[in-house]
Amino acid sequence: xxxxxxxxxxxxxxxxxxxTLQCNYTVSPFSNLRWYKQDTGRGPVSLTIMTFSENTxxxxxxxxxxxxxxxxxxxxxxxxxxxxxASYICVVTEISGGYNKLIFGAGTRLAVxx
Amino acid sequence: xxxxxxxxxxxVQPVGSPLSLECTVxxxxxxxxxxxxxxxxxxxxxxxxxxxxGQISSEVPQNLSxxxxxxxxxxxxxxxxxxxxxxxxxxAWRTGHNSPLHFxxxxxxxxx
Numbered sequence: 001x002x003x004x005x006x007x008x009x010x011x012x013x014x015x016x017x018x019x020t021l022q023c024n025y026t027v028s029p030f031s032n033l034r035w036y037k038q039d040t041g042r043g044p045v046s047l048t049i050m051t052f053s054e055n056t057x058x059x060x061x062x063x064x065x066x067x068x069x070x071x072x073x074x075x076x077x078x079x080x081x082x083x084x085x086a087s088y089i090c091v092v093t094e095i096s097g098g099y100n101k102l103i104f105g106a107g108t109r110l111a112v113x114x
Numbered sequence: 115x116x117x118x119x120x121x122x123x124x125x126v127q128p129v130g131s132p133l134s135l136e137c138t139v140x141x142x143x144x145x146x147x148x149x150x151x152x153x154x155x156x157x158x159x160x161x162x163x164x165x166x167x168g169q170i171s172s173e174v175p176q177n178l179s180x181x182x183x184x185x186x187x188x189x190x191x192x193x194x195x196x197x198x199x200x201x202x203x204x205x206a207w208r209t210g211h212n213s214p215l216h217f218x219x220x221x222x223x224x225x226x
Contacts, residue, residue, distance in 0.1 A: 004157065009155075043120075043204050
């Protein structure tokens with residue numbers, strides 16, 4: 001069964017520190033992998049997208065990496081800010097006939113404390 | 115610019131009552147539209163998607179239905195709500211299979 005597993009489930013860090021969130025997937029074949037940020041009570045917003053041939057993609061203080069051989073991705077947040085407190089969701093697009101299906105991870109809930 | 119509106123933001127309904135959640139998209143035409151449900155500690159579950167007016171695909175059997183009466187309008191309905199229908203419902207759109215999903219701000223539904 002195609003799955004996306006994220007770790008840790010939750011994380012608390014101090015403002016200014018770095019952190020790395022993990023995403024392991026078994027989706028195959030896949031076309032791309034996205035990271036979304038979801039603020040509490042809001043809809044998710046896309047942060048980065050990587051195709052299977054890309055290794056890294058940055059968006060400001062967010063850097064995503066992808067290893068298609070080991071089926072692992074990570075999201076690194078540098079110099080965290082209070083506004084980074086949110087859930088981060090890994091989404092893998094499964095190639096499935098004429099419709100590409102999105103497989104969502106359960107997310108990592110990040111809390112940045114002052 | 116494109117925007118997506120979803121309402122209401124919160125809703126408390128008794129078991130057995132009907133449901134109607136509405137979602138509209140502005141600034142784009144012929145979008146792919148989606149309804150998701152998000153349960154605590156679990157990934158988003160796709161409920162329905164639509165690639166055009168009147169075209170609805172259901173991913174999982176359930177107590178809900180969807181309709182797309184206009185190009186940029188997507189409605190999630192139920193004739194009789196169950197306790198298990200409680201959750202956070204998200205509407206989303208995108209222009210194609212490989213473009214990002216743009217989500218609404220969700221509806222928190224509590225069935226009592």
